[in-house]
Amino acid sequence: MSVQLTAKPSQAAETVVVRYGSFAESISIAELENVVKTGKFPDSFKSYTNRLSEEQRNLIVGALRTKIPINVVTMSNLLNTQIGTTILEDLATVIHREDDAGAKALRASLVLAATQPKGFSLLSSIAAYPSKRLEIDLNQAFRVFKNLNTAFWQTQQFMSAIAPQLASREPQLSLPMDATQPGSGKVEEFTLDLNDDKRNRNLPVDIYWSDTATVEKPVIVFTHGFGSVRTELRYLASHLASYGFVVAALEHPGSNAANNKAAIEGKTRLLKPQEFLHRPQDISFVIDELEKLNQTADHPLQGKLATNKVMVVGYSFGGGTALSIAGASLQPYSLKQRCKGNLAILSFGQGIQCIAHELPEKSYQLRDKRVKSIVALNPTSSLMFGETGLGSVEIPTLVLASSADKTNPALTEQIIGFRKIPCPKWLVGIVGGTHLSVKDPIATISQEGKPNTPLSGGEVIGEQAADIRKFVKAIVLAFAAQLTPEADKYKVFLTPDYAQLASTKEFPFRLVTEIPDDAATVIEQLANQ
Template sequence: MIKNPLTRKNHKKATIFTGLLSAIAWTQYLTMCTTVYAADRVTIRYGFLEESTSVAELKKATETGQLPGSLQIYTSALSQEQRNWLVQGLKTRIPINVVTLNWLLNTQLGQTVINDIATVFDRRQYQSGVQAVRSGLILAASSPEGLSMLSFIAAYPSQTLRLNLPQVLTVGKFLNMDFFQTQQFLLMNSPQIDRQKPSINIPFDPTQTGTQKVEISRLNLSDDKRKRNIIVDIYWSNPTNGENNIEKPLIVFSHSSSSAGTDLQYLAQHLASYGYVVAALQNPGSNFFTNKGKVGLNYQEFLALPQDVSFVLDELAKVNQNPNNSLQGKLTTNKVMFVGYSLGGTTALALAGGELQIASLKSSCEKNAGKLSDVQSFMCLARQLPQNNYQLQDQRVKQIVALKPASSLLFGETGLTKIKVPTLVFTASADHVTPSLTEQINGFNRIPSPKWLAAAVGASHFSVVDPLVVNAFLNTNNTPITSREVVGAKSADVRNYVKAISLAMAAQLTPDANKYNVFLTPEYSQFASTPLFPFRLIAPSSSINTMGNTTGKN
């Protein structure tokens, strides 16, 4: 079981020691530089309005529960509940320690965090703010109280801190408690990005293209019973040597909501170059291009998407028996690895045996109305389904790769415990669409072994999407969330890691499994880590034993 990130204390001693030395050095240096200049007043601006208060008054507010009278121009318009929320926000300790924070600030994501925080300052302070934010964060995290909004303000190296209130609220939406808790969890056992690569035996580079020439065929399938037309792109090859004549699983892809079947075309090409056949579905109810760019979903799609996969497998089984089709004999429809991204990842969990628990979903949606994240509100569409529970498992699916799935509400407390096949969940620490902590990490605890949790620190929701596809979507859907996406050439390292672990997972259903096991280890995640993206992999002992052999395969 993954322990709660707030309470887990099993840092490796050597890693702690190295991190502490670095953090202490920063703290001592910054303390000398900032003691005289630490903030003692805060000026808050909102349009043409401006009010000031002292740090001492803010500290007193956390003790009395009453906001300073000097801020009455703002607080008079707030409800008592909102005032309480602000007071609590000032003193709440952010769950990240100084060691992890120091590592985080040395990553690409850390630089983004610093730049984001710097934008809340008055433009006159912005330039110096970029350099000073790190000082304030490290000093605050090193204080006895730990890192909080108040300790950061008090440690910030400027006698007067000028804040732009609307920007404070915008940045706070992204740099919330879940965000920092996620970084703490994923980084606390991660390798430092400047540490020497581990000494492990890598038989070959799994990110490089295989030897097979890839062909693409398109099938237009019609499910007359359900009145759904499904386009399927088949990526395949003709094996050129004996090694590639071994029976391999059919790999089926499903894309995200309001996206397209070409989301992961680079990954389909990659797997096909190793002799696998990949069937990439264009989901008719959630296709960005056929729906002319409309973003949205009918609640019935939560059932229709897994049913689409089962229908396609039925049809591909017929194609496999057709002597007049070039795909005859190539489609192993009774042994399938399913790869789903975002909503497709949620579909993967359902096909693997995860039970949709609609009664629990309804209760959560009603109880937490107004407090749900965007993706949780999206999942609440399923509350319109008539039954309390749905079991949509397809026995032909032997294992799954779920890339950034949403799982916090749809499967309730026990739905994921019913998964029947080996499962790899991939998460990204800067994902604001399907947040890592609530949608992947917490749910991973409930999934039975064998299972793997792979993570990319600093990656965002669209980092895994093919660069040729993602630009069209982001250009049409420009929001505060999508504008923060790390995509294209910037996320090439992330896509390479996804190539490696997906290829290794596919091999688990072949006689070559042992050859690929190394790519499903924490050591390989450290080996693959880059200065921009530290990678992380959790492989419970029941998934991979000390000899590197997988267990529990079907």
């Protein structure tokens, strides 16, 4: 396999110097091409390769052979984002230079390598490096390359493909308002301590509301992620309440932070399979209790709660809960084979879903017909609903996917499933966003000092993710408004043009209602691997 560059820099790498501890050896680009072709290193390199384990040798050959599905436009756009800068800085630590231009030179080689007709590869980027001599620290390379995965790069290609028509023009929009700014209502909060005696469930619920609350607007119920708390989307709850929506943020006792703490102390399981059933049932119970509140004399919310017209917003595991209550059929039977012996290669989100295989029935239908629309932020969906479960979602659904999400990878957890959901539906893509980016900083654990691994770390949170949360406020508000008499006024915020207008250099946003053919091809490539 020969690497032929379409536009080679005047000074391009001809020799690679590989350092492993105090040992160093040179290998030419031509010899590397032969390694890719044969899988064998040259005889002159044996004294070097003998120092490596078989796993390390296989990792080198595999990395050189890997074709990453990303074109030059996508690569260039990615490297301009915050997550792209982090990737670039990580890769630059592999290259030894006397000056500090490593990241800049590496950026040039990555962009040039992405122009290759046969696709981007590690070898093509090495050959494109703008220096005749390239020195690599192999110990560092092992660490960095283990953190890279093909699914991540496929997601970048998909995000670029879902809105290619936007690249060549500026959106011309007339916005009725700035939906990222608070509404006119003065927000108040109070907490309900609810008990479902039939299921022995204590359900604390935070209520957000304002003096502009009206029965014309749907009640909004928040369902949190695994091991989290009900305040994880507090900024969003306050924003919606300022526009007259009443928001109920509940805490699920079998999958919240307190349950995680008890599990670590050995007092309970980390997650019981029944929790997949309890969580949607928790929402239905809360709606029942809000209806009682709606009829309570002299209560400030009396007559203002549209409990027959509810929108559910779920994050992560809560996104899966939202899909369940929207009609997606939970199919634990299908998990028995899919999860058997595969736990080591699954994402964290998939590992959690596998617990549902312990449920006794083949399938469960947990639809609550009072729920009229849902928002699923970075949801789990790849395994728990089997091949057909998402096809029974009955209501308008907005799914948000973050391109650098390691916990619930976008392609497997959101994008593939999105194709199975009937219309009407919206898919929002956050290029450069990570799993924790949409969470409120008050409920987000500091990531300082946490390792960056293939399964976790590298999170964009807090102030770094402020633009993402700002965009989320606008689109969720607009989606909730679709259940009100003001639906038409807010439709503009649920368009590809608004996503482009709201995009920043660090975080390009995408929004589609159907997946274009070019982007669907990326999904098919993943499915066939």
